[in-house]
Structure formats: structure tokens, C-alpha cells
Amino acid sequence: MSRIIIVGAGVGGLCLAQGLARAGIAFEVLEADAGPWIRGQGYRLRIDAMGQQALRDCLPTSSFALFQASCAVSGSGRFVDAQLRPLRERRPDSWRENAVEGEPDGDMSADLQVLRDILSHGLAPQIRWGCRAASCEREGDGIAVHCEDGRVFRGDLAVAADGLRSALRRQWLPQAEPESIGALNIYGKVPLADAGALEPVMLAGPTVAFADGCTLVVEPMRFRAGMAELADRHAPGCRLSEPGDYLYWALFGRTERLGGPLGPDGDEEGLRQRLQAVCRDWHPSLSSLLARSAPASILGREARMAAGVPVWRAGKLTALGDAIHAMSPAGGVGANTALADAAMLARCLAEDGVGQAVMRYEADMRKRAEQALASTRAGTERLLRLA
Numbered sequence: 281m282s283r284i285i286i287v288g289a290g291v292g293g294l295c296l297a298q299g300l301a302r303a304g305i306a307f308e309v310l311e312a313d314a315g316p317w318i319r320g321q322g323y324r325l326r327i328d329a330m331g332q333q334a335l336r337d338c339l340p341t342s343s344f345a346l347f348q349a350s351c352a353v354s355g356s357g358r359f360v361d362a363q364l365r366p367l368r369e370r371r372p373d374s375w376r377e378n379a380v381e382g383e384p385d386g387d388m389s390a391d392l393q394v395l396r397d398i399l400s401h402g403l404a405p406q407i408r409w410g411c412r413a414a415s416c417e418r419e420g421d422g423i424a425v426h427c428e429d430g431r432v433f434r435g436d437l438a439v440a441a442d443g444l445r446s447a448l449r450r451q452w453l454p455q456a457e458p459e460s461i462g463a464l465n466i467y468g469k470v471p472l473a474d475a476g477a478l479e480p481v482m483l484a485g486p487t488v489a490f491a492d493g494c495t496l497v498v499e500p501m502r503f504r505a506g507m508a509e510l511a512d513r514h515a516p517g518c519r520l521s522e523p524g525d526y527l528y529w530a531l532f533g534r535t536e537r538l539g540g541p542l543g544p545d546g547d548e549e550g551l552r553q554r555l556q557a558v559c560r561d562w563h564p565s566l567s568s569l570l571a572r573s574a575p576a577s578i579l580g581r582e583a584r585m586a587a588g589v590p591v592w593r594a595g596k597l598t599a600l601g602d603a604i605h606a607m608s609p610a611g612g613v614g615a616n617t618a619l620a621d622a623a624m625l626a627r628c629l630a631e632d633g634v635g636q637a638v639m640r641y642e643a644d645m646r647k648r649a650e651q652a653l654a655s656t657r658a659g660t661e662r663l664l665r666l667a
């Protein structure tokens with residue numbers, strides 16, 4: 281029977297693990313984070329119809345019901361300028377509305393940490409936390425993954441699901457390093473109770489402000505109930521983080537417009553000063569929201585994108601998600617594409633031997649990823665040109 285080594289317990293790696301568990305295929309997940317609740321920052325992820333289908337295909341029915349129940353309740357989006365004046369003509373064709381209760385077609389707004397908790401449920405024996413993969417090599421008919429602490433994990437297939445800075449991709453396909461696109465993404469959140477006086481409409485659904493050369497998205501994340509209560513109701517025993525209701529925001533713009541290249545990770549004061557300089561003259565509901573964000577909740581990232589999906593000879597190592605087709609977060613499809621990759625790979629492995637399964641998966645992944653990269657590139661360029 282095959283054994284799969286998944287490197288990375290992000291949304292893609294964990295969704296694959298769930299799909300393999302469902303198909304009865306043996307696997308281990310190696311994750312660099314020391315534990316499941318190590319990151320304070322859970323941002324909002326919009327999960328589209330493709331991502332929802334992938335979750336439905338891989339998760340047990342009870343966990344999928346919990347995922348649906350744990351998403352925020354949100355309304356339709358509106359498009360405004362820096363003074364919150366409506367800009368109806370700026371609504372992008374690609375904009376997807378949130379799902380309305382009872383109508384399953386729209387996007388669902390998930391908290392990343394909660395989604396990761398749901399995706400980890402039931403997998404404790406197979407996840408190796410604090411295990412950072414460094415390299416891999418062919419070994420007989422299989423593959424060995426070497427970790428920085430000296431441990432070695434052997435299997436019939438290794439899957440690089442280790443995200444944007446994938447160590448395995450760097451070793452295996454160094455030419456596929458994602459490139460900087462000259463833009464930054466700064467994001468954070470404010471507990472709803474600390475958000476102060478806001479225009480009521482900002483609490484009704486996502487607000488997208490095209491403001492002085494940047495784009496700010498603000499979305500209220502209001503949950504149906506506490507996560508412990510939702511877990512008890514849908515998937516007893518599943519331990520979930522409690523994000524509490526909050527306002528998520530993400531600011532995207534050219535690097536020079538947002539104060540030049542970022543300093544080292546953890547430079548929270550530097551990020552706060554950038555935000556203050558950028559939004560000084562904006563509507564008080566927007567500027568005070570950014571000012572009220574706790575420094576520890578603010579993160580900044582240089583936006584990087586893969587130029588395309590390289591071609592390689594199918595073998596004992598494959599990849600999914602950001603590890604092989606990183607995208608600008610402005611497109612809002614990176615996680616959805618990673619989830620769809622994971623569901624497809626799980627399906628191929630359930631139906632075929634490793635060699636055939638990997639070939640079928642890679643052909644499908646390449647098509648999906650090239651489409652997602654093209655639409656993200658077009659959407660990002662449009663945002664940077666028009667904001």
C-alpha cells in the first residue's frame with residue numbers, strides 16, 4: 281500500500297490529508313510550525329464554489345457542516361472612494377458576492393485559523409508539528425524527505441505543500457521561484473467591540489475602497505455563535521480557536537505608494553507608521569479602523585507571483601498550492617486553487633497507482649493553475665493601474 285509524505289499543514293496540505301484519510305491511504309504531514317495554535321493572526325479567506333466543492337469532497341460530512349456553520353455571516357459588497365462615496369462603476373466583473381443563507385452559490389468567508397483547525401480534526405496521529413523539511417531525494421522506488429532536525433521520512437510520494445517559500449521547490453525547481461510584482465499587502469483585524477464608531481454600512485458586508493493609489497478591503501467577520509458551541513453542534517470533539525467577531529482589513533498597493541520595501545518580519549511599529557501616512561486624509565471610519573488595529577495583528581507581505589507552472593518529469597515528488605503556483609493575494613483564489621489541487625490529487629491517488637495518479641493530477645493542476653494565474657495577473661494589474 282502507498283504511503284504519502286505531505287510537507288506543509290496549510291490549507292492545501294491538510295485538505296489533501298483529509299482526502300487521503302477518507303480514501304484509506306496512509307500518509308504523514310510534516311509541518312514547520314511548532315503546534316496548531318502557534319500563529320496569532322487568522323485572516324479571512326473567501327472560499328469560492330471550487331474551494332467549497334474541494335472541502336466537501338475531502339472532509340467528513342460532519343466537518344464540512346462545521347466549516348459551513350463557522351463561516352461569517354456577511355452581506356453584499358460595495359465599492360467606494362477614500363471618503364466612502366459610492367463608485368458603482370468600479371465594481372470588477374470578477375467580483376463574487378457572499379453566499380446568502382440558503383443560497384449556496386456565493387463565496388463563504390472563513391477564518392483561516394478556524395479552517396485550519398477543522399482541516400486538522402482527526403489527524404493528530406499523522407501530523408508531525410515542529411518538523412521543517414529541508415530537502416528530499418530518490419531512494420530506491422520511493423522518496424526520502426530530510427528535516428532540519430535530522431529526522432527522515434520515507435514514502436512512495438512526497439507532496440510539496442509548503443507554501444510560497446517552499447524548501448522542496450527551491451531544491452527541485454530553483455527556476456520556479458515566485459517573482460516580486462512590485463506591490464505590498466498589509467493586513468490586520470480589529471475586534472468588533474474595539475472598532476469604535478463606524479459608518480453602519482461597513483458592518484453590513486465587504487467594503488472595497490479605491491483610495492489614492494491603493495485598494496483597501498474591509499469585511500465584518502460576524503459568526504453565528506461561539507466556535508465551541510458550533511463544534512458541539514456539528515462535529516463534537518473538534519477543538520476550534522475562538523476568533524470572536526472582528527473586522528478584517530487588507531490594504532494592497534504599489535510598494536512605493538505604501539512606503540517602500542518592507543523591513544524585517546515583526547516590524548509592527550514600522551507598519552503602523554506606513555498605515556498612518558497612507559490613510560491620513562481618508563474618511564475617519566477607514567483611518568480610525570486601521571489606527572485601532574492591535575500592532576500584533578498587523579502583517580505586511582511583499583506580493584510575489586509565479587511566472588507560470590514549470591514542466592517537469594512526473595516522478596516521486598509533486599506539489600500543490602502556493603508551493604508551485606503562488607499568486608498575488610489580490611486575486612483571492614490562492615487558497616481555493618490549493619484546495620482544488622488537494623481534492624484532485626486525493627481523488628487520483630484513490631483511483632490509480634502513484635505513477636499514473638501523479639501524471640493525471642499534474643495535467644489537471646497545470647490547467648487550473650495557469651487559468652488562476654492569468655486571471656489573478658489581469659486583476660492585479662487592473663487594481664494597480666486603476667486604484
Ligand SMILES: Cc1cc2nc3c(=O)[nH]c(=O)nc-3n(C[C@H](O)[C@H](O)[C@H](O)COP(=O)(O)OP(=O)(O)OC[C@H]3O[C@@H](n4cnc5c(N)ncnc54)[C@H](O)[C@@H]3O)c2cc1C
Pocket residue numbers: 287288289290291292293310311312313323324325326327411412413414441442443444445446447448465467530581600601602603607609612613614615616617618
Ligand atoms: C491577507 C491574505 C488574504 C488572502 N485571501 C485569500 C482569499 O480570500 N481567498 C483565497 O483563495 N486565497 C487568499 N489568500 C491566499 C491564500 O492564503 C494562499 O494562497 C493559501 O494559503 C495557500 O495555501 P497552501 O496550502 O498552498 O500554503 P500555505 O497556506 O502557505 O501553507 C504552507 C504550510 O507549509 C508550512 N511550511 C513552510 N515551509 C515548510 C517546511 N520547510 N517544512 C514543513 N512545513 C513548512 C507553513 O508553515 C504552512 O503551514 C490570501 C493571502 C493573504 C496573505
